Amino acid sequence: MTTLTATVCVAGCGPAGAVLGLLLARAGVEVVVLEKHADFLRDFRGDTVHPSTIEVLDELGLADRFLALPHHKVSTVGFVRDGHRLDLADFSTLGLRYPYIAFVPQWDLLHLLVGEAARHRNFRLLMQAEAYDVVRDGGRVAGVRFRGPDGDHQVRAHLVVAADGRHSAVRRAAGLRPREFGAPMDVLQFRLTRRDTDPDEGYHLRMAGGRSVAVINRGSYWNIAYMIRKGGYEELRRAGIQPLRDDVAGLVGFLADRVGELTGFDDTRFLEVRLNRLRRWHAPGLLLIGDAAHAMSPIAGVGINLAVQDAVAAANLLTRRIQQAQATGEPIAGRALAAVRRRRRTPTVAPRRCSAPPSDSASTARCAATPPPTTA
Ligand SMILES: Cc1cc2nc3c(=O)[nH]c(=O)nc-3n(C[C@H](O)[C@H](O)[C@H](O)COP(=O)(O)OP(=O)(O)OC[C@H]3O[C@@H](n4cnc5c(N)ncnc54)[C@H](O)[C@@H]3O)c2cc1C
Structure with a gap:
């Protein structure tokens, strides 16, 4: 077993881990990021980059490169219900920069972030490294033990950050269990x-007859997210592909001429929606951020943005102490780590109220009244 050393070891290179790795690298921190996959090319991941996240990229001098990536801009968010459109938000009226x-494939965003971080010699990204x-x-x-293509290794670090997503292995290894809230749908x-x-109609959830679907413009194709009630997947499969095609054609009329492209359930991917949150986001020597601390529903499209904001908050609150730990070996105090959750609690709790497609006008109004997540 090889032993690497770093000041900070981040497990997971999704939006949270990549942003934190970059911010710490810029501050001169010796940081190792472990990513279990060999690449970032995973389809059907969150790719709704909100104005606040673009502003973060701007502050990092990356906005121009980000906006040069293939992307699609949407300024309104809402519902089309039984043919009637309801806009819940219109970003163009908010005076934002x-x-x-911006709908950007997550892998393009991650490549941009780790490419920028790699300009710093104190940044190391290990792919195919599973904590x-x-x-x-x-x-x-x-530290963290991880499995690579050539066997088992470990990274010893003053601080371990679990950014390894909703099924966090580091969280499990540390004995932390999130509180589950249950989700009504997958x-x-x-x-x-x-x-x-x-x-082109913005980002609108189409609803009718108790069914709902979101269609996301990916240039040459639509990425379709079809909501099913929790536990309803097997029943859907048993019914065969035609009822699914009919539903999609009924909900999104202009797709009726091509739902036949769905030849069977092998053309689809089932994604389990989970909603949970840790009571404490830290333990001695360990901090958890992003989905590892709070798994979000895809409905509000905030998951990536909250993950990025967690990383920014962690960097803002902890960088000085991490630099001190790097210089002196002094451990980072628990109360400093606890401050990250305190800073991030409200924005991570608020979107849970919008975690399912609203079933009535009251829940639509509640959703509309939910404040947008604040920046880090
Ligand atoms: C169906 C679905 C649709 C979604 N749609 C949206 C959306 O439209 N907009 C939005 O903002 N959010 C969406 N989300 C949520 C969003 O994807 C997440 O909230 C966000 O990606 C969380 O970022 P993260 O960095 O915390 O975790 P993740 O994105 O999960 O990243 C974790 C990283 O860690 C790696 N990893 C995992 N385990 C290990 C390990 N043991 N060792 C090393 N590496 C590991 C993973 O490969 C991954 O790269 C959606 C989620 C789902 C399930």
């Missing part, structure tokens, strides 16, 4: 061809 959501346990020194987390994702003549 970037008054829109599976924590190293302990007494009662303190002092999501089936698939693609259908997009034509230039198709309407």
